[in-house]
Amino acid sequence: MELQFLGIGILTWILFLPVAGMILILLIPGERIQAIRITATAITGLQVILAAVIFRHFDRGIEGINSIEGFQFVEQFSWITVEAVPWFGRIEIFYFLGIDGLSVLMIMLTALIGLIGAISSWTITKQVKGYFALYMLLITGMMGVFLALDFFLFFIFWEVMLLPMYFLIGIWGGPRREYAAIKFFLYTFVGGILMMLVMLALYFSVAVPDPVTGELVHTFNLLHMMNPAYYVEGSLLAGVDTTWRYVAWMALFINFAIKIPLFPFHTWLPDAHVEAPTPISVILAGVLLKLGTYGLLRISFPIFPDGTMYFMIFMAVLGMISIIYGAFCALAQDDFKKLIAYSSISHMGIVVLGIAALNTQGMVGGVLQMFNHGIITAVLFLMVGVVYDRTGKRGLNDFGGLANQMPKYTGIAMVGMFAALGLPGLNGFVSELFSFLGAFEAYRWIAIVSVFGIIITAGYILWTLQRVFLGKTPEHLTNLKDLTTRELVCFIPLVILIILLGVYPSPAIELMNTSLSYLVQVVTVPAY
């Protein structure tokens, strides 16, 4: 399956459009704020169109995961090639992109949230040029991680996101932005170094015979790393169930767990969320956190099936703790953003629980939950942004009776909050149900305990609804404007998706079902 425009593959387009946008933005004089905003919005809009094209042409029946034939829209070019010398062997790094059922939904999510974030960034008034330039770079980084099938490429995109994020939080953030930004940077950088070491160990452990000459070539190709036959005899990560493989699995897991963020690596998230400007919170919760679980599924699971099987209960337990702990913490917050941040930890726990079940229901539930949570938290953060723009306040106790003044806003907020709560008929319910079903089949008690998280979630959501939207209106909140058109444009596609996927989730499930069933098989039925 190939799709090209102007001789360049569609994935390259969707990946590098934002970089082109960044260059364009840098060329526009800084005073022409409106032109910069429009450029950014147009570029991200184009990405959404490309994502729609991909959705239309994506073949739902191909498995993907560990064979190049299973991937679609593949683009593979030699990027760095150094001819063989006796002492080093050949060095080859590929520019290797492709999507399968696992990544396709994430591409949609990134494109959509990217656009929504760009539209909601129109409220930014400080250093607009710098802001949008960094924003565009961030989008490319995220897109690249979801598209890359070469570990080197994956790593580069993974790390490219750090610097823009640091500055986006650090320059445009709230009062404690400096602390939050460096905390985010340090946490993710620790993970990055761990991943780099595993990447190197894998590189030296895996060698593929050249089809023509037969010489062994070390490779960063993720698909080759999934094939036990390519491991060099006696290398660090060769074999099955060795200590080094467990260590490597754990190092990767810590990296991804920091990003997810899973208890006990979650402490950067509430700080980053509270200080980040609204659109960046949306990106952070909507897409960035998914990189963690995506990395587990794309790298840890198929490359280290033995480690995954060995640590599956450990993962499920951490997922459970995140669900319960995140929910309890959310219950205790009276800052609106912090509440959503902790609810994110809780909901990402559900994803981990689902995928740790290692069966098709759990896996589908987990990945769908990644998508749904992206949509739902985007609505929730935008919702906080709306009142914060109007009042400069985020404390839950500062509000009250908003339902009377802002009926449209309240309606949309209700949909978002009920979806987060898992109300049947909205999308959150479907994915949570699947995740828990899968988990229940695999580890009954962990699932049963985790389900209590939902009750706590209902508690904090309903309590928040009551405090913010119902009750008496405080004095200072008497003339608030309802949603503007621009804000409605942000909300409406998300709300439509929440309802649509709640009632009829099949289009999303069909996209990934084949790949995820196959992934379960790859992990649980060893190839050796």
Add this chain to the structure above:
Amino acid sequence: MTEHILESIGLFIPEIILVAAFCAIIIFDLLLKKRTQVGGWILLAALLLCGIALAAQWGISSSAFFEMIVIDPFALFFKFLLVVSGVFIILFSMQNEELMPYKSRISEYYMLISGMMLGMFLMVSSTNLLMMYLAFEMTSISSYVLVGFTKKSIRSAESSVKYIIFGSVSSGILIYGISLIYGLTGSLNIFEIGAAMSAMESTPVFSMALLMVVTGIGFKIAIVPFHFWAPDVYEGAPITITALLAVASEIAAITMLIRFFRISFTGEDASGSFIMIPEGIRWDMLLAILAAATMILGNLSALWQDNIKRMLAYSSIAHAGYIMMGVVVMTDQGISAVMLYAFMYLFMNLGAFYVAMLFSNKFHTESIEAYKGLGYRTPFAAIAFTVFLVSLTGLPPTAGFIAKLYIFGAAVNAGWIWLVLIAGVMTIVSLFYYIRVARNMFLYKPDESAGPVRFDNATLAVLVLLLAPVLVLGLYFTPVLEFIQHSLAMYGM
């Protein structure tokens, strides 16, 4: 005999050009008292000529002057790096306002730099312990004077004296080590030493001699625990000389260490694989411990610095530690990683020093705290500074990441997992102090009164010259790797 000398002179052209420049600067200074920068231009021209002469030596592998020095691709690679760093240092020096009060003596400054360049050229190519010592001293003595060049500044004078004292002690230790080795093996030629070694058993005296040589050279590289001179000297010296010491002289000393260890202390066993001789001495473990200590101390000390020069000094020490990881591995892979690192390090570290110098010229401060808000007053320089520092941290997509990846890769492949782990942790620590500079520049608003600052086009051009490799080599480094592969061959290996 005469034929050999004539042939050797033919191979010695790049060095002869430097000597000629050295003399020309003195003569022109006497003739044209008023044209003060003339020395700089002469040296610049000489270095460019030297570069051409080096290019003509491409592919040659031969010894000269009775195996005193060799002309081989390995030395050529580092000479090329030295020329590039020399060119940049001269360009920097012409703009350095620290040197302005000494205009009448500025030719001396360039003359000494050409002497130092010559010393470093010989350091990377000598294969005789005596020659190594002479080259080492030539570099050192020139740099003692250069460090104290701004003599009216007390710090500069003090650091020069410190440097001389520590330097002489370490030279003494080095020559003592050399004499012990001579006594044990009966030769000063490192090839003959290598041959004698493979037949020898390890003795305590031998270990001591080795330790002394490592101490002497380690002093020049500034590896822990022989680094204590570096922060004071780096802070006190004119910033251009600091950059020269932190980049060129560090690289030259590491090259000398590699050549010495590689030729004298390694060999091949019957199956053709790499072994260390004489058996029983784990000098790789010794170097590994020094590398680890260097990384730890360099990075942890850099955390607390407020003076940018001092911070960059400690960061250079830390980078010497990373480079030493490749020396520890010592296989072809390790050495090629060192060469790659040196190549990338050259641009990013010179870049960082350059922006620090520009800021010190314009704002008359070396305090990182005083950088607050500069990102809004001089965006381009501040962004460039950030890129250099990010590259020094080792984040993609910059050259520093590739360099670190290769060094880490070589160490992982050779099984030095604990060393790589330390390096990884220290990289995380380094993020903190590098990003602090970027934080101060961008996360604070400048004072209302402070307007934008502009640099002239020449400055921006130099900045772009440094910035381009740092960014481009982070994404496409095939040519550099190929260059290194061709340059790995040492004469006699």
